[in-house]
Amino acid sequence: MPASPVIVRPFKRDDVACVLRLMRGLAVFEAYIDAFRVTESDLIEHGLGDNPRFGVLVAEFGGRVIGIAVHYVIPWTYDLNPTLVLKELFVDETARSLGAGAALIDALKRHAAAIGAPRIEWSVLASNENAKRFYLRQGAIHDAIWEPWTLPIGTDET
Numbered sequence: 001m002p003a004s005p006v007i008v009r010p011f012k013r014d015d016v017a018c019v020l021r022l023m024r025g026l027a028v029f030e031a032y033i034d035a036f037r038v039t040e041s042d043l044i045e046h047g048l049g050d051n052p053r054f055g056v057l058v059a060e061f062g063g064r065v066i067g068i069a070v071h072y073v074i075p076w077t078y079d080l081n082p083t084l085v086l087k088e089l090f091v092d093e094t095a096r097s098l099g100a101g102a103a104l105i106d107a108l109k110r111h112a113a114a115i116g117a118p119r120i121e122w123s124v125l126a127s128n129e130n131a132k133r134f135y136l137r138q139g140a141i142h143d144a145i146w147e148p149w150t151l152p153i154g155t156d157e158t
Helices: 013-029 040-047 100-114 129-137
Strands: 007-010 055-061 064-074 083-091
Touching: 007 100, 013 040, 013 055, 013 064, 013 083, 040 055, 055 100, 064 100, 083 100
Parallel strands: none
Antiparallel strands: 007 055, 055 064, 064 083
16 A cells, blocks of 8 residues: 555644644634634744643645644553643645545554553544544544533633
């Protein structure tokens, strides 16, 4: 089977504008764009600084960044192993049939194995049936035991 023309690699300084564009695309898709505050400076400082707080894998096709997988690590949990958390997975709508999402998931699995993480965890927008089907095809399982909760701090939402 020939190799995919999609290349996945860690992001670098030259990718920051593209990563931000895709992050904003996800914010539009998931309807939180009005609350989106991330800037290029934030990505540089917190993702490319001396002690990065998160990582970004980018999927490239024909020299163009078409997808991102933003992730971070919980250093240890109940089993004393790290958990890789996928915060955002997004592929540009015009490039969704190229295999970038699967390539990003494969790269995340390799990264998890390299750091000794026995699992990758993430949340899916409840209404995003396409994403759920995609994740099932990648071998993911729905966690029917746990459900996400949020506790707003310092807002009028409480």
